[in-house]
Amino acid sequence: MHTDFVAALDIGGTKIAGALVDGHGQIVVRAQRATPAQDDGETVMGAVEEVLGELTAAPEWGRATALGIGSAGPVDATAGTVSPVNVPGWRDFPLVRRVQEAAGGLPVELIGDGVAITAAEHWQGAARGHDNALCMVVSTGVGGGLVLNGQLHPGPTGNAGHIGHISVDLDGDLCPCGSRGCVERIASGPNIARRALENGWQPGPDGDTSAAAVAAAARNGDPVAVASFDRAARALAAGIAATATLVEIDIAVIGGGVGKAGDVLFTPLRKALGDYATLSFVQRLEVTPAQMGTDAGLVGAAAAALARRTDAATV
Known part of the structure; x- marks a missing residue:
């Protein structure tokens, strides 16, 4: 086995992470900076260049053959922006x-x-071995991506599978994206917490009003907290069922902070899926937690670069 590496960048609103990754998905060198998200574009790019500077200084850099970037979106892969x-x-x-x-x-x-x-989840995680999968990140926002016929399906601009902006409530709340009743507007962490607070949920003495605190209250049987997670679960189930009906996925993988809520989310989600995924070809749809953790963005960016390199070699 050759010991080439691919470089990877994972760019978000909080941190810019970089790595050199081997052909087995193992990170061999890593670097990170905080994202100066409120500064001008050149300052943000400066942080990216610092991360790349650390990577290019590593002795392994000489064997890097491609670089993958996973970025908070929207992205436009055709324009490179x-x-x-x-x-x-x-x-x-x-x-x-x-x-x-x-x-x-x-x-x-x-x-x-x-x-x-x-x-990342398809290469090394919970969707491994599945040719048709939806993977979702449920945290501050709701994002996602698709694997179809065994291949990552980013779409022309790199945004395909963006399940957070499927509308699941035609007359629902206005979403910041401009549409109404989006999955994200109901199921993201801040929206779970907002709904619980609006309906009378009281945080504990520490004043924590995060979705994690709502999840803890739901685990303890707080009816308002339970109801907020149930509503989020129904929105996710409707979005997952719509996706499965459209493209015949057989597994949905859920990661992100809200995905870590465990049974508080997955029990009502699996139940609600039975209400929405009703046709014969979507009834065996499996829903499972993500496995890749905080390095998923880096490993996935590397996987995309590897796939592109392999495609180029076979042309």
């Missing part, structure tokens, strides 16, 4: 060109962060 909602300084920012310049001209593959996590 990113406009992350949570990094206002980047609007149509030419990230691919700038990274290529900083990385000595390596081929660069750009995908959305939900697609990156999907690539």
